[in-house]
Amino acid sequence: MDVGALISQSRSRVVAALAARFRDLDLAEDAFSDAALTALAVWPADPPRDPAAWLWRAALRRGLDAVRRSKVRTDAVHDIPPPEPTPEDLAMLADAPIPDERLRLIFVCCHPALAPEARAALTLKVVCGLSTERLARAFLVGEPAMLQRITRAKKKIAAAGVPFEVPARAARPERLGAVLATLEIAYAQAYEDAALAGDAADFAAEVLRLSGLLAELLPDDPEVLALAALVRFAEARRPARLDDLGAMVPLGEQDVAQWTERLIGEGARLLDRAAGEKSTGPYRILAAIHGAHLARRESGATPWPTIAALYDALILLRPGPVTAVNRAVAVGMARGAEAGLAALEAIRTDRDLGAWLPWQAARAGLCEQAGRPAKALAALDAALALEPAPAERLYLVRRRAMLRGRPAG
Amino acid sequence: MQYMLLIYEPEEHYANASEAFLTEIVGKHMALSAELREAGQLVSGDGLQGVETATTVVTDASGAQSLHDGPFAETKEQLGGYYLIDVPDLDAALAWARRMPVVPGGKVEVRPVMIY
Numbered sequence: 443m444d445v446g447a448l449i450s451q452s453r454s455r456v457v458a459a460l461a462a463r464f465r466d467l468d469l470a471e472d473a474f475s476d477a478a479l480t481a482l483a484v485w486p487a488d489p490p491r492d493p494a495a496w497l498w499r500a501a502l503r504r505g506l507d508a509v510r511r512s513k514v515r516t517d518a519v520h521d522i523p524p525p526e527p528t529p530e531d532l533a534m535l536a537d538a539p540i541p542d543e544r545l546r547l548i549f550v551c552c553h554p555a556l557a558p559e560a561r562a563a564l565t566l567k568v569v570c571g572l573s574t575e576r577l578a579r580a581f582l583v584g585e586p587a588m589l590q591r592i593t594r595a596k597k598k599i600a601a602a603g604v605p606f607e608v609p610a611r612a613a614r615p616e617r618l619g620a621v622l623a624t625l626e627i628a629y630a631q632a633y634e635d636a637a638l639a640g641d642a643a644d645f646a647a648e649v650l651r652l653s654g655l656l657a658e659l660l661p662d663d664p665e666v667l668a669l670a671a672l673v674r675f676a677e678a679r680r681p682a683r684l685d686d687l688g689a690m691v692p693l694g695e696q697d698v699a700q701w702t703e704r705l706i707g708e709g710a711r712l713l714d715r716a717a718g719e720k721s722t723g724p725y726r727i728l729a730a731i732h733g734a735h736l737a738r739r740e741s742g743a744t745p746w747p748t749i750a751a752l753y754d755a756l757i758l759l760r761p762g763p764v765t766a767v768n769r770a771v772a773v774g775m776a777r778g779a780e781a782g783l784a785a786l787e788a789i790r791t792d793r794d795l796g797a798w799l800p801w802q803a804a805r806a807g808l809c810e811q812a813g814r815p816a817k818a819l820a821a822l823d824a825a826l827a828l829e830p831a832p833a834e835r836l837y838l839v840r841r842r843a844m845l846r847g848r849p850a851g
Numbered sequence: 852m853q854y855m856l857l858i859y860e861p862e863e864h865y866a867n868a869s870e871a872f873l874t875e876i877v878g879k880h881m882a883l884s885a886e887l888r889e890a891g892q893l894v895s896g897d898g899l900q901g902v903e904t905a906t907t908v909v910t911d912a913s914g915a916q917s918l919h920d921g922p923f924a925e926t927k928e929q930l931g932g933y934y935l936i937d938v939p940d941l942d943a944a945l946a947w948a949r950r951m952p953v954v955p956g957g958k959v960e961v962r963p964v965m966i967y
Contacts, residue, residue, distance in 0.1 A: 555945070604940070607942075
């Protein structure tokens with residue numbers, strides 16, 4: 443029996459129930475950790491019938507003890523938890539099934555009153571149980587800084603009176619938007635992390651699980667389903683993203699045989715479920731774009747006109763330099779390099795994009811495609827001067843060497 | 852739980868404002884206060900006179916005090932008024948904050964009041 447796995451499988455559900463019961467994230471995490479430590483010692487000899495229920499009972503008892511010990515803390519909490527149960531109440535409470543409070547917990551951790559980076563870190567810490575050390579590595583900050591970020595967010599939730607509730611219908615779109623944006627940041631971080639260190643599979647797996655959990659908890663929301671699909675499509679390509687020498691392989695040149703079939707299937711099923719809904723949000727379009735790229739697996743060719751049309755729609759819903767640069771590349775492939783370059787030039791004046799690596803890299807590609815090697819070389823030099831990550835640097839250096847007509851060295 | 856809603860706005864907007872504009876924004880504040888009072892959530896609230904009337908008492912590191920003619924910081928937006936409200940949670944406070952009549956560039960800071 444893998445005790446550690448049993449504990450981590452139960453974690454989100456038990457921590458969420460504790461957080462909802464005590465209105466205190468620290469207390470919930472501490473009570474769970476205590477219970478988990480006991481489980482590690484006891485379970486090998488005496489395995490529980492229902493691990494989650496065992497942990498819930500043990501952690502609940504510890505939580506109640508802690509509340510009793512620090513009456514001061516309870517007095518300072520505005521959102522006062524229900525009165526302390528008698529031993530009979532406790533027995534009943536512990537026998538009742540664990541309430542599923544995970545959605546409430548996710549909404550609390552992703553409250554828009556918290557900075558987006560703090561939301562992402564806090565959610566991965568509290569809901570997924572990632573360590574501060576692992577989060578610090580993924581978010582490229584020091585461990586003390588990460589600890590401070592999480593502590594500050596927890597403190598704000600308690601002190602500012604963030605409610606432990608699933609938001610009312612009127613506030614739902616904005617609050618859900620904050621949750622989705624948080625997940626997207628978490629995944630983007632996992633994606634970056636992988637490019638740099640290559641050890642992010644565990645981190646990405648958590649984000650994958652979290653997006654799947656959200657799709658399970660909100661099975662009728664097309665954007666939730668689409669985001670879950672999106673991270674699966676992106677994750678499916680992970681094995682093909684770097685070549686043997688560690689250089690980045692652009693999406694259009696990846697070896698489709700290396701893509702993970704299982705994740706593509708999961709994503710496609712999620713996206714199918716979203717397709718019945720009328721409204722179209724940005725995540726559905728993004729997922730459709732990723733889906734279209736993956737279609738190359740069957741057809742052998744990337745459907746660029748479809749992708750360019752999807753970007754035309756996306757740029758209206760989600761303007762911004764990332765969408766604009768990706769759109770320019772798609773337009774270049776679908777409607778010719780000159781059209782792509784025009785789209786790229788049109789956004790240059792927005793916030794000095796000339797000093798932005800993705801813009802220069804896109805320009806290099808489009809200039810090369812347009813048969814202007816000198817301009818492509820200049821853009822490649824500009825991109826390389828902007829400190830690309832090692833995998834992208836290798837790729838850009840190789841492109842430059844090819845343009846100059848000699849092998850990379 | 853009590854929250855203070857601190858209203859920061861670019862003052863020049865008011866300095867050059869027409870009589871009609873001022874009447875309108877004051878009217879909006881009156882209406883909002885009435886609504887808050889009716890909901891039993893208004894503790895207090897006031898508008899402040901302009902920063903040209905502000906005097907700041909500065910205590911330096913050694914404890915010595917001096918007076919400064921003006922607000923504590925020269926920023927584009929200045930504190931122009933506040934509401935002290937008593938509502939169940941942050942979401943409720945934020946909902947009121949969103950409804951504050953502010954001019955373009957205006958900001959409403961929501962601060963929970965300390966509990967002793």
